Amino acid sequence: MPPTVILLAGLQGSGKTTLAGKLALWLRKQGNTPMLVAADLQRPNAVQQLQIVGEQAGVPVYATVAQATGSAIRFAVARDSIDEAKRKLHNIVIIDTARPAGRRYRADGAGGLDQGRGRSRRRSCSSSTR
């Protein structure tokens, strides 16, 4: 059976990595075999942060590159992590991501990503992530 994939998306500093760790710990305690994936290759030390979080949760972290720009490498890491999860029989994959530079998530959650527009919209998006 393919692993369940949980991809954490949200604005910078909204708590994705912290939630990844909490979720990983909770899922492990429920008898699952989760794996964390470091796909935030944008912010310095984001990969290392997830490795520490994974260690605290007692959950393995899949990490291949520490820094990269452009979405192709992030997608490759996420895709490869699912193959790794299948090989190592992890039933849940939790992917920690970063907001792509110069873009933002839509406040209504529809359509994935679009270019940043108004300041007020950005604010409402930010407050809705907490």
Ligand SMILES: Nc1nc2c(ncn2[C@@H]2O[C@H](COP(=O)(O)OP(=O)(O)OP(=O)(O)O)[C@@H](O)[C@H]2O)c(=O)[nH]1
């Ligand atoms: N009050 C509160 N603070 C939180 C919560 N989750 C995370 N934080 C804090 O918010 C800050 C950012 O948390 P991260 O988990 O690193 O957020 P992130 O979305 O991964 O951030 P980036 O990787 O920079 O995009 C840290 O100081 C956390 O301790 C929460 O549920 N409540």
Ligand SMILES: [Mg+2]
């Ligand atoms: Mg993070």
